[in-house]
Amino acid sequence: MTQAAPAAPDTGAVINDLAGVIDGDRLLTDAENLTFYSTDVFREADELAVVVVQPVTVEELQAAVKVCAAHEAPMVVRGGGASYTDGYLPTRPGTVMFDMSQLTGIDVHEDDMYVTVEPGVTWAALYQELSQRGLRTPMWGPFSGLAATVGGGMSHYAVNYGSGTYGVSAESLIGMDVILANGEMLSTGSAGGEGHSPFFRFYGPDLAGLFVGDAGALGIKARITLRLLKKPEGFAAASFGFPDGESCIRALIEAARLGVVAQNFGLDPRQQKTALTQMESTDPFEAAWSVFKSARNPVDGALQIAKLGLAGRGFLKNAVYSAHFGTEGVNNAEARQKLAALRSVVSRYGAEVANSIPTFFNAAPFMELTPILGPNGERWKPTHGILPFSQVLTHHADFEALLAEYREPMEQHRVALNRMLMFFSTNAFIYEPTFMWEDAQSIYHQRVYPAKLLPEKPIHEPNPEGLALVKELKGRIQELCIKNGASHFQVGKDYPYLQTRKPAVRELVQGLKRLLDPNGLMNPGALGLD
DSSP states (O other): OOOOOOOOOOHHHHHHHHTTTSOGGGEEOSHHHHHHHTBOSSOBOSSOOSEEEOOSSHHHHHHHHHHHHHHTOOEEEESSSOOSSSTTOOOSTTOEEEEOTTOOOEEEETTTTEEEEOTTOBHHHHHHHHHTTTEEOSSOBOTTTTTOBHHHHHHSOOOOBTHHHHOSGGGGEEEEEEEOTTSOEEEOGGGGSTTOOSOOSOSSSOHHHHHTTSTTSSOEEEEEEEEOEEOOOEEEEEEEEESSHHHHHHHHHHHHHHTOOSEEEEEOHHHHHHHHHHHHHSOHHHHHHHHHHHSSSHHHHHHHHHHHHHHTTGGGTTOSEEEEEEEEESSHHHHHHHHHHHHHHHTTTSEEEOOHHHHHHHHSOOOOSGGGBOTTSOEEEEOOEEEOHHHHHHHHHHHHHHHHHTHHHHHHTTEEEEEEEEEETTTEEEEEEEEEEOOOOOHHHHHHSOTTTGGGSOOOOOOHHHHHHHHHHHHHHHHHHHHTTOBOSOOTTTSOTGGGSOHHHHHHHHHHHHHHOTTOOBSTTGGGOO
């Protein structure tokens, strides 16, 4: 028997009671805002939120959750808004959307080497604040760190800077304060003791782990505590070109096994052009100043700027694929020693080229959300799989075969696919195909894409055939991921998490949902849960 959908709450009563705990100008109910906040990078929700709540304190957030719990109103949390997997799209009538962008407190405990942040803090803001103190979190943000938040990085995972050494965002986590569906606050780790500080994660069962990667289905992150380290002073970078994807993949895997790389990414020909365009679109004086500031001394800064200028855009002209690496150390000598070890294995598969791309991204790590529209105004939708090393070449061959199968319809409907490759730690590989297709812009693009650049982007007519092909191909890629044993970040409501779990795992996750959220109010549909 199909379970009946829960009755929608009385919207007027919910909003009226929310107004008792949140100022009215931070309760958004107009059609334009409701549409925007209910739209992600890929699509608009079928069911719009009825109100967007913008708390400015954790106390306000908790009070608003209690109001929603009293009315049994569904709740969805929106962080930086960069989801493309329906992560914060409402699925039920009467949904209350929490916009966390004004919860931006940062509390640094330098003596105990941890930092506690509110969920709306961006990775870029955290990195800037800590850098002034000579500190850093181990994993310190994704490319999208200007928009992506720490709260989102715990609900959906994040990876990139520092991940070669320190893994995903959750591996830098100590603990969290989580607001449960009934409005009660749960503190994990050492902070779970009365009057205790959140300095240590592992005291009894790892409760923090229950709420990491949950897509907001089990609770709302109110405070997140991360461990700190002294910011490494040494940095070195290298780039390599490869004749084919197989060589690039083999080189990345061998580099991962060394355990010396701080960050890395591999690019296919289309992605190389995107990276070079990002470098070129930045104001040259700003780019040079960023590189100069990131250098260890003025002489090194001048040298790096000179290299960047001399390389131009032609240094990858003979490479089909490329890979870019950064190493860190307590000083430049250690970073260069690690780079020498890297060269000894990667040079077996490709030729070293100018290190302009990793040097640029180390100096200006966080980009505006310009990738959400392609160079010619195309729509953008990433997808990915996280694979064991032993399956990456098989997955790559399967993907190449899929491209060959769909070459004609993709050309006909103006759909393209490019790829980024990356490893993290010494044991996991990300294979990330990204769709680009000509289609009409959404309200998301019109409000999020940098306003000064948007008029330069071509505008396309709606392309329903292209969109249908993207959805079909996305399903085929997901089949390959299941076949090759892939896991996923940013599960949201897109990846088939629950339906692909073993029965005992599925029953445990469903039991946790019933225990923590018996009325199914927290982000219904996330992880495949009702």
